[in-house]
Amino acid sequence: MFTIPVLDVKSDPLDVLLTVIGYRLSMLTDSDNEEFKSLLADRTVIIEFASQEADVARYFSFDNGQFSQHSGHADKANLTISFKDSMTGVRLLTKGSLPAFMTAVQEGNLSIEGDYSLMMWFNKLAKHIVPVIPEELKPYITRAKPYAYKAQQFAGHWIGIAKHKLGK
Numbered sequence: 001m002f003t004i005p006v007l008d009v010k011s012d013p014l015d016v017l018l019t020v021i022g023y024r025l026s027m028l029t030d031s032d033n034e035e036f037k038s039l040l041a042d043r044t045v046i047i048e049f050a051s052q053e054a055d056v057a058r059y060f061s062f063d064n065g066q067f068s069q070h071s072g073h074a075d076k077a078n079l080t081i082s083f084k085d086s087m088t089g090v091r092l093l094t095k096g097s098l099p100a101f102m103t104a105v106q107e108g109n110l111s112i113e114g115d116y117s118l119m120m121w122f123n124k125l126a127k128h129i130v131p132v133i134p135e136e137l138k139p140y141i142t143r144a145k146p147y148a149y150k151a152q153q154f155a156g157h158w159i160g161i162a163k164h165k166l167g168k
Contacts, residue, residue: 008071014051014086015071017093018058022069024129025060029067036128039121040065047122048077049093052111053085079114079122098123 028036040062048059050073059074060067074080083089088109092100098119104110112119133141 012051012054012056012086014049014054014083014089014093015056015058017090018049019069021093021129022058022060022067025067025069025125028128029065033128036125037065039125040067043121045079045118045121046074046077047118048074048080049089050080050082051084051086051089052082056086077114079112079116079118081119082111082113084109096123096126 029040042064043062044064045062046059047062048057050057057073058069058071059077060069061074083092083104088104092104092110101110101112101119105112
């Protein structure tokens with residue numbers, strides 16, 4: 001049975017997203033998804049994600065079929081992905097496009113250190129992160145999307161006001 005460990009999570013959007021991705025990877029590791037498990041077999045890898053602007057770093061450790069996530073910088077990561085800022089990281093990770101990552105590198109919005117082939121490997125893992133939505137639930141999601149968009153605009157407005165008041 002999957003249990004949710006208590007983690008140090010910052011209110012930064014990138015850290016929240018990475019934590020959720022980590023939870024999902026934990027669930028997949030404990031699942032009966034053989035395709036996903038085969039991607040983890042015989043791999044010992046640490047991948048770190050960080051924001052250059054914010055004090056945010058989180059790393060994922062894959063060790064022969066086992067997975068764990070940790071807050072902070074890894075002592076020795078095989079691949080480090082540093083985003084210019086947290087929102088750039090959120091946009092690129094939710095887009096899930098390797099060409100977008102490469103464009104971000106060229107534009108200076110992202111830096112990558114380590115074994116680039118792990119980007120391809122992690123992209124294969126990432127294809128399993130978003131669960132398949134059953135057909136009978138899709139109409140409900142379609143109806144909820146406009147409300148989620150309105151809530152996002154509302155939250156963005158108030159976050160902007162809060163940042164202005166705090167001088168950020």
